[in-house]
């Protein structure tokens with residue numbers, strides 16, 4: 610049965626709200642009114658038809674690639690979907706990391722792929738293991754899908770592992786889709802895998818690290834022929850992006866330093882707070898957070914659905930139970946929020962853990 614939905618995404622959207630929800634994986638919303646924008650900048654003059662060039666060029670410039678390697682998409686979500694739609698045919702094997710971001714599994718299934726998995730093991734710090742991936746490949750594997758940084762653990766795959774993975778894919782005539790939506794929260798920031806060879810197809814957006822999820826400004830970087838195929842697939846979906854959003858995204862790209870602002874410093878503070886908290890608890894196992902916006906600790910108490918339920922019932926707080934990442938005794942915690950808010954959330958988490966001890 611092919612997937613027709615993502616249960617996780619539905620849960621993420623409609624779960625009961627909690628004041629100290631540490632469930633998010635993005636930084637606070639950036640306010641566009643802090644940039645020089647007037648309504649005239651958003652003129653609906655038809656310039657998005659076809660393929661709004663200024664935004665495509667801004668993205669190409671940022672990555673040092675040619676504009677014909679850039680495809681615009683509604684967020685990383687649609688970018689992943691278009692990339693997979695152009696890369697796989699029904700019946701192809703697609704090899705996807707575990708734990709994985711559920712909509713990636715859903716999109717591959719929806720497109721008729723046979724889904725195969727490889728593990729990123731907690732005991733290996735969720736590292737990417739190119740040998741393990743190679744051993745999981747079949748003759749029918751056309752695509753390998755990873756996230757870098759890894760959602761949920763924020764593990765960083767370095768260029769050595771990525772190059773080794775590129776060689777594995779090349780030998781098998783397969784491609785690698787790298788969802789890089791968290792990559793700009795690596796410390797220090799790393800370049801995109803698009804520079805590592807034609808096997809790589811990379812997706813990203815202004816959502817997680819820039820606080821601009823509402824713009825739905827996403828993109829795919831790929832070889833020009835492939836990029837063209839993705840643009841054509843999008844003609845079956847939204848055809849063009851919403852033009853005011855494209856214009857706003859262009860303005861955001863012109864001021865990306867302002868948009869990111871103090872976010873790296875805030876994330877560094879928050880990671881340190883979280884690391885101190887995790888270290889102080891004998892019931893949690895977690896690699897110290899060095900990158901990213903989320904961490905994925907293991908709880909000695911078993912299924913973390915219980916922990917989330919207590920947090921919601923008694924502490925007006927929440928985490929993401931690990932069952933959504935196929936590892937029920939872990940939970941995902943997000944620290945993209947204001948630091949004082951994180952402090953209060955961690956206090957509540959500590960109290961809930963003590964109650965369940």
Ligand SMILES: Cc1ncc(COP(=O)(O)O)c(C=O)c1O
Pocket residue numbers: 634683684685686687710756760788790813814815816817822827
């Ligand atoms: C790995 C991954 N990719 C994509 C997305 C969605 O990003 P966007 O809002 O740009 O569609 C998320 C959001 O949680 C994510 O974790």
